[in-house]
Amino acid sequence: MRKLLIVALLLVAGIAESSAQGHIDALMQRELHYPSSKRDVVLRSAVKRDPDTGEIVKRVTELNVRDDKALSQEFVSAFLADCESADTWSCDDKNGKSTDYILVWQNPKRIYSLKRFDDAIIVNIQVIYSQDENTNPKTE
Amino acid sequence: MKQIDAIELLVEKFLDGRTTNAEERVLYAWFRSNDVPEEWEYLREMFAWYEEGMAESTMQITQPAKYVSLRRVVRWVGGVAAAVIIGIVAWLSVGTSSSNSVYYEGYIVENGIRYDNIEDIEGDIEAMMNRADQIEDMANDLLAWADI
Numbered sequence: 641m642r643k644l645l646i647v648a649l650l651l652v653a654g655i656a657e658s659s660a661q662g663h664i665d666a667l668m669q670r671e672l673h674y675p676s677s678k679r680d681v682v683l684r685s686a687v688k689r690d691p692d693t694g695e696i697v698k699r700v701t702e703l704n705v706r707d708d709k710a711l712s713q714e715f716v717s718a719f720l721a722d723c724e725s726a727d728t729w730s731c732d733d734k735n736g737k738s739t740d741y742i743l744v745w746q747n748p749k750r751i752y753s754l755k756r757f758d759d760a761i762i763v764n765i766q767v768i769y770s771q772d773e774n775t776n777p778k779t780e
Numbered sequence: 781m782k783q784i785d786a787i788e789l790l791v792e793k794f795l796d797g798r799t800t801n802a803e804e805r806v807l808y809a810w811f812r813s814n815d816v817p818e819e820w821e822y823l824r825e826m827f828a829w830y831e832e833g834m835a836e837s838t839m840q841i842t843q844p845a846k847y848v849s850l851r852r853v854v855r856w857v858g859g860v861a862a863a864v865i866i867g868i869v870a871w872l873s874v875g876t877s878s879s880n881s882v883y884y885e886g887y888i889v890e891n892g893i894r895y896d897n898i899e900d901i902e903g904d905i906e907a908m909m910n911r912a913d914q915i916e917d918m919a920n921d922l923l924a925w926a927d928i
Contacts, residue, residue, distance in 0.1 A: 686886030686905045688912075700912045728926040730918075744919045751919045766912050 663718035664743075664752055668765060671703055680706040696769050703763040712761045719743065719754050726752075784817075791823065792852070804830070 671683060682704040688697045705711050719741045723729040726743040733739045741754040749768040754761060790807055793799045799807070808831040811824045886905040887896035895901050 681889075681891065683889040684886070684905065684908045685888075686909065688909055698912065698916075700908060702908050702911070728919075728922045730922055742915065742919055742922060744922055746923075751916055753915045753918075764908075764912055764915055766916065768916065 663721040664715070664763070664765070667714055667718050668701060668703060668763065672701070680708065681711070690770070698766050698768045700764065700766045702765070704761075705763075706760045709759040712756060712759050715754060715761055715763055716741075716756060719752070722752070 671681065672685075684702045684704075685700070687699050689695060690697055703715075705715070716739070723731070723741070723743050725745075727746050729741070729743045731739065731741050737758070739754070739756040741752075743752040744750070751764075751766045751768070753764045755764075787807070787810055790799065790803055794804060794807060808827050811820075811827040812831070816824050886898055886901060887894055888901050888904060889895075898905075
């Protein structure tokens, strides 16, 4: 019984870890697949490729929400839920007027950012496949 | 070599400004006394004019631009064609590298309407990519600070 409990706990932990960005991804997938014409929402998606090799350098998806308090709050909650599992994160709250979140996971490298201004938000999600020369990796 | 071929060579040499006085006298004499081809009639008039003015005039003679030999035309056309081809190849190579745009698979959905003509949305996508690069820089700073 005790062993079964330990296995169950490990299983739950594993599932939780595998859906590290689960809350944010779920919201983004919903907006990707069910875009609403009623909402003031702009969704952008693009792939950046190395011009020499054609390989994908990064994939970026960005959601811009204006005047939709409910959706904005959903994303803020998702970021708060997912930040605990991030390899590193930062939150910059400027006296409640605007908030910046950055969540970073490694292997694969994923960067999730949220900028909130009142009821408007910009969510930027990028998956980095390779470091290209246009970025500036910090080295010590 | 036929005489007319030799004359044609001399005419070309004259127009290039490389004839000697003796060669020019040969041209004047030939055009004065021979039946010249119809397409060279204007040259007869030209050389007659030169012959009359040669003894007295000290003015520098400007080469008439009217007569152009076929050989020169072919050379000129060939040069222009080569330059055009080089220009096209150079433009295509630049165009090709820019058309392998780094923002290849991009689209925008605004209020339920999808826009995926990359030429129309390129500026918007590029702005998004610039924002992404700035965010990535900030993320790298975070990772460096966290020593990950």
